[in-house]
Amino acid sequence: MKEIYRKTSIFSFIGGTGLTLYCILYYFIWYEGFSLNGDVLFELGIIGVFSLGAGVYFKKAYEKLIDHPVVDSEIDVENIGELILKRVPSLLPKLYNVDHNGQPLFQIKPAKGQFRNGLLLFQSFEKGMLFPVNYDIAALDGSILATFQIKNNVKQFTLTLKKPDGTVIGRYIQQLSKSAMKNRGTLYHADGLVWRQLEAKNMAGDIDVLDERGSRTASYRYGLFPYATLPAFQSTAHHEHVRFGAQISSEEKLAYVMIFFFWLDG
Structure with a gap:
């Protein structure tokens, strides 16, 4: 789970950063006014903020987890119960x-x-x-x-x-x-x-x-x-x-x- 949370954090940061940069470009290139196409800018901005927040959340989650002993790579399927x-x-x-x-x-x-x-x-x-x-x-x-x-x-x-x-x-x-x-x-x-x-x-x-x-x-x-x-x-x-x-x-x-x-x- 530590590795999963770490990758989730990375993907969230990348997605949030990408949306934030796109919003900036959108504002200076395509934005005409909130009544015309401001809803797109607003929605993308909200998603970007939530993505960055998720990145911070999962970064803290994986940093709190301890490393358990590595499982032997020769997995015995017969002993797996769930x-x-x-x-x-x-x-x-x-x-x-x-x-x-x-x-x-x-x-x-x-x-x-x-x-x-x-x-x-x-x-x-x-x-x-x-x-x-x-x-x-x-x-x-x-x-x-x-x-x-x-x-x-x-x-x-x-x-x-x-x-x-x-x-x-x-x-x-x-x-x-x-x-x-x-x-x-x-x-x-x-x-x-x-x-x-x-x-x-x-x-x-x-x-x-x-x-x-x-x-x-x-x-x-x-x-x-x-x-x-x-x-x-x-x-x-x-x-x-x-x-x-x-x-x-x-x-x-x-x-x-x-x-x-x-x-x-x-």
Whole structure:
């Protein structure tokens, strides 16, 4: 979280400074009077002031956080019991899964070598619109834990999870016509057999995923976060939190990482 707050502060300062300079140019070049086009100058100025204020706020936030011991880069997915997904301010989409101290455990980022990665600057392309997008689930040292692809063919989303060697682990399919109001879909094994059925309980997105015996394999509750009072999370109001069942495999956890990234990232 310290690194996330630091980058948020930098992006806010850059945005606020840029808007402030633009307002100055706008005043001397295009400004004709408040009744004519002063509303544009006023609105941009307000946004610029708020951006600079956010920069100061998050600068103080990361300066207050202490540095915890660095997590071993050889992450053991089997021992991870929850997801706390936090988006990192960057030009391309990037998320960290952090622990209860706010320390990054692994990252989710666009796979290297995609010639269309530049289009991911626009959020509408992040979920596979027009062309499939590949993401890496990677340890902090860059080693790949798994990869997944998101494809949107207008009728359905198809998410495919693969091992680093390209072997398919499973696929998640979400029909657009059946998930317009709330997320629902089916996770399949590589051989096409149904693995899990997933369906949000309500518009907020609350969800429980059960196995064949009725035991919970994953759960998400909108707005409920057990670590909200800890220093690492006090500076932001909303946090994404997913609990894993103790009995599920590493591959199933990676499948949920893929699905909840798709559901919860903006």
